[in-house]
Amino acid sequence: MINFKRAAFAIAATTCMALPALSQDHTMRISTWLPPSHGINTEIFAGLIEMMEEATDGAVTGELVSGLAPPPAQMDLVQDGAADMAIIFHGYQPGRFVGTQLIELPGYQGNAEAASVAYWRVYEEHLAALEEHRGVKLIALNTHGPGQMHLREAASSLGDLNGLKTRIGGGVAGNVGAQVGLVGINVPAPQVYETLDSGAADAVAMNVGERIGFKLNEVAPVLFEMPGGFYRGSFAIIMSQETFDGLPADIQTKLDTVFGEAASRMAGAAWDLSDKLAYDAMGDGTTTVTASAEDQAAFATIAETVKAEILGELDAAGIDAEAAYQMVVDEMAAN
Numbered sequence: 001m002i003n004f005k006r007a008a009f010a011i012a013a014t015t016c017m018a019l020p021a022l023s024q025d026h027t028m029r030i031s032t033w034l035p036p037s038h039g040i041n042t043e044i045f046a047g048l049i050e051m052m053e054e055a056t057d058g059a060v061t062g063e064l065v066s067g068l069a070p071p072p073a074q075m076d077l078v079q080d081g082a083a084d085m086a087i088i089f090h091g092y093q094p095g096r097f098v099g100t101q102l103i104e105l106p107g108y109q110g111n112a113e114a115a116s117v118a119y120w121r122v123y124e125e126h127l128a129a130l131e132e133h134r135g136v137k138l139i140a141l142n143t144h145g146p147g148q149m150h151l152r153e154a155a156s157s158l159g160d161l162n163g164l165k166t167r168i169g170g171g172v173a174g175n176v177g178a179q180v181g182l183v184g185i186n187v188p189a190p191q192v193y194e195t196l197d198s199g200a201a202d203a204v205a206m207n208v209g210e211r212i213g214f215k216l217n218e219v220a221p222v223l224f225e226m227p228g229g230f231y232r233g234s235f236a237i238i239m240s241q242e243t244f245d246g247l248p249a250d251i252q253t254k255l256d257t258v259f260g261e262a263a264s265r266m267a268g269a270a271w272d273l274s275d276k277l278a279y280d281a282m283g284d285g286t287t288t289v290t291a292s293a294e295d296q297a298a299f300a301t302i303a304e305t306v307k308a309e310i311l312g313e314l315d316a317a318g319i320d321a322e323a324a325y326q327m328v329v330d331e332m333a334a335n
Contacts, residue, residue, distance in 0.1 A: 032064045033066070033074065041064060055255060068083055087235055091233065104172035106299070119264065126327065146229020169205065179306060207233065207274070210274075
C-alpha cells in the first residue's frame with residue numbers, strides 16, 4: 001500500500017511548505033525534480049529521511065525542495081552547495097559516467113532491491129576506483145525494475161517497435177533502442193506525459209511503476225513487456241561533501257551506518273513497490289503484450305551485443321568488466 005503519511009509529507013515539501021524542523025539540529029535541503037506523488041519522493045526520500053532521523057536520534061532530518069534545477073543539473077547543484085542532497089539519473093549526462101552502465105544491462109534476473117544491493121557491493125569492489133562521483137558524497141546507488149515499452153498504439157511483436165519515436169532516458173537504454181530500431185527522443189522524465197499526449201512520441205521506455213508516477217495509463221494504453229526487461233536505469237543519491245564534513249564527527253559516523261548498502265536496499269525496495277502498485281492499478285484500459293518466444297530469442301542476441309559494447313567501455317576505463325558483471329549476477333542470485 002502507498003504510505004500516505006509519506007505522500008502527504010512529500011506533497012507539502014515539494015511545494016516548499018515542509019514542516020519546520022522543530023527540535024532538529026540539522027535539516028538537509030533535498031532537491032527533487034519529480035512530481036509530488038512520485039515514489040522517489042513518497043518512498044525513497046521519505047524513507048531516507050526516516051533512516052537519518054533514526055540513526056541520529058533526530059539530530060538530522062530533511063525537507064524536499066522542488067524546482068531548483070532540471071534533472072541533468074542535480075549533481076552540479078549539490079556540488080555548488082545550492083542543495084544538500086539530491087537524486088541523479090546517470091543517463092541524463094552522456095559521457096560523464098561509464099561504470100554506472102553496468103547495472104543497466106538487460107538480462108539480469110532479479111528485482112530492483114536485489115539489483116540495488118548488488119550494485120552497491122560491486123561499486124565498492126570494482127567501480128569506486130573510477131571516482132565518477134568525485135566532488136560529492138555518494139549515499140546510495142539504485143536501479144528501478146525492468147524497463148519496458150509503453151506505447152500509444154498497439155504492437156504485437158518486437159519488429160513493430162522498429163521506427164517508433166521513443167522517449168529514451170539515456171544510458172544503456174539508448175544502446176538497446178538503437179539495436180531495436182527505435183528513433184530516440186531525448187526528453188526529461190517530467191515531460192513524458194505531454195510528449196506522448198501531443199503525439200511527439202509514439203512510445204516511452206520506462207519501468208512499469210511510472211505508469212503511476214507519470215500517469216502513463218492515460219497516454220500509453222499499451223504495455224509491451226520483454227521478460228527481464230529491455231534495460232534498467234541507474235540512479236545515485238548524493239550529498240554535498242561540504243555539508244557532510246560540516247556535521248559533528250559522531251553524527252557523520254551514525255549517518256554512515258545507514259548510507260551505502262542500507263540506503264541502496266531501501267531505494268531498490270521502493271522501486272519494486274512502485275512496480276507492484278502499477279501492476280495492481282492496471283485496468284481494462286491497458287493492453288499488456290508479452291514478447292513471444294521468438295522475439296525473446298531475438299532480443300537475447302541484441303542484449304549480448306549491447307553487453308559486449310558496455311563491458312568493452314568498462315575495460316577501456318580500467319575496470320575488470322567481466323569480473324564486475326559476474327559479481328552483479330552472483331550477488332543478485334544471492335539476494
